[in-house]
Amino acid sequence: MPWRVATSLETLCKQLDTRFPGRSVAADGGIGDAAHQTRDSDHNPWYGPGIVTARDFTHDPAHGLDIQQVADQLLDSRDPRIKYVIANRRIATNRDWQWAPYEGANPHEAHFHLSVVADPRCDEPQSWNVPLLGETPDGGGGDATVDGDFVTWGTSVNVRAQPRLGAPVVTVLSGPTRVKVHCQTKGDMVDTAGHRNDAWSYVPDLGGYLSNIFIDHPAPWLPGVPDC
Secondary structure, three states: OOOEHHHHHHHHHHHHHOOOOOOOOOOOOOOOOHHHOOOOOOOOOOEOOEEEEEEEOOEEEHHOOHHHHHHHHHHHOOOOOOOEEEEEOOOEEEOOOOEOOOOOOOOOOOOEEEEOOOOOOHHOOOOOHHHHHHHHOOOOOOOEEEEEEEEEOOEEEEEEEOOOOOOEEEEEEOOEEEEOEEEEEEEEEEEEEEEEEEEEEEEEOOOOOEEEEEOOOOOOOOOOEEEE
């Protein structure tokens, strides 16, 4: 059975990628590595049909992302999807929403950890109510597009030779990337992170196509971009 990260956590990832398009993802993590799989961890798919209910997000103050600020605002939101948050040697749970010392081996100074509840709420796709994520990014505009360019979201995004899931992969985007889309066309249906779309964009600089799902714009078909 394939593993996947809960939809609510992918939503937060997309919000962070939009707000901080140049952010580092060096310490990001969702599905647990071999070490996590040897112990109890929300990074393992122990809920539902292979659903991982935890995600880590990298501390990158150089690009404006301060994990303590985001973690504090998540707690202030009292969002019912939250199970607990860990950041900077402290943990807070949905029992009292208060920070307490965290004694785990990883101090969580390079990233913050968010676990969501192990019930259907973990897949609720609505945006997180974090004031910081609604502000204008440092040195840039508030939209995902600038001068005809777009920003991708997600990690390990495949760019393919054709707009088909079986087409050869020409490159992989390790994290959010600013791209200039030349045209868009209908291709294979892609279903991921609670979204379903058959629109693909051709990016000449990358030498291939990527699903519009991974381009940070609310419309399935990108405005102002011609058909291929």
